Amino acid sequence: MLSQPLLWLIAGAILCFMEAVFPVAFVAFIMGISAIGVAAIALVVPYFSVQVILWLSFSTLLVVGSRQFLPNKKALQSQLGDSQEGETLTEIIPGQPGRVLYEGNSWRAICADENLAIAPQKKVYIVSREGNTLIILPDFLTKSDN
Template identity: 45%
Template sequence: MNPPLTWLIIGIGFCLMEALIPSAFLESALGVSAFGVALLSLFVPGVNYQIVLWMLLSALIFWALKRFVPNRTAPALRRATEARTTTAIQPGKIGRVIYEGNSWQARCEDRQVSIEPDQEVFVLERKGNTLIVMPLSVFQ
């Protein structure tokens, strides 16, 4: 099989894979670069050189397409900043709070302070699945 046809088949395969299993443009970058190497294989005789060229083009195209992929950061906390404890939060330990109708793990920002159950707390931030809180009485 001649190299241009091989690279065309590889390119079609990667583009079909991207259509079936989206991968944030990785497979399409590999496919488009394979199409480019199919054209350049008429001028670049060695298969080893073609593979290196394919890898370089893939990296370049993936880097160029990367700006179209949205960042996958954790969503910020909504405007609601108050929650209510359902369990006691001992100093330095994890407890539970009700925040926006859901039960969350929570830890007190001040590791010396304990918070009793059924207390209003202020949500300072979110770290993973744990809310960092302070008793509302501290702010009043």
């Protein structure tokens, strides 16, 4: 029979791998990290029920704690309105600003990826705003989010 620490390590590895296959906002990854942490604790705490309670507690605390690092989509939507799509009017050269048509107006815009160029008349998504400058990403980078 496998030892309890080894079982927690296997469970942690499986959960981390599942996050890579089925992304769920890092929840499975965080649960996997918690399981790996419990594997270390299982070396000194032999009671399985205590280990499960620790795993659930660590997972909950890490999930709640990690939410502060995720972007607040509601705040972004209220700042930018309902539409978050735009179209480039000029070419956006890597690291340089260009112009984007957003909600019927021309905006100064820069690509969030400083190494990427975007051609004119391409669909883009607005990811944030800094003053009067929109931070954008091209359509092909955001397809998996839809």
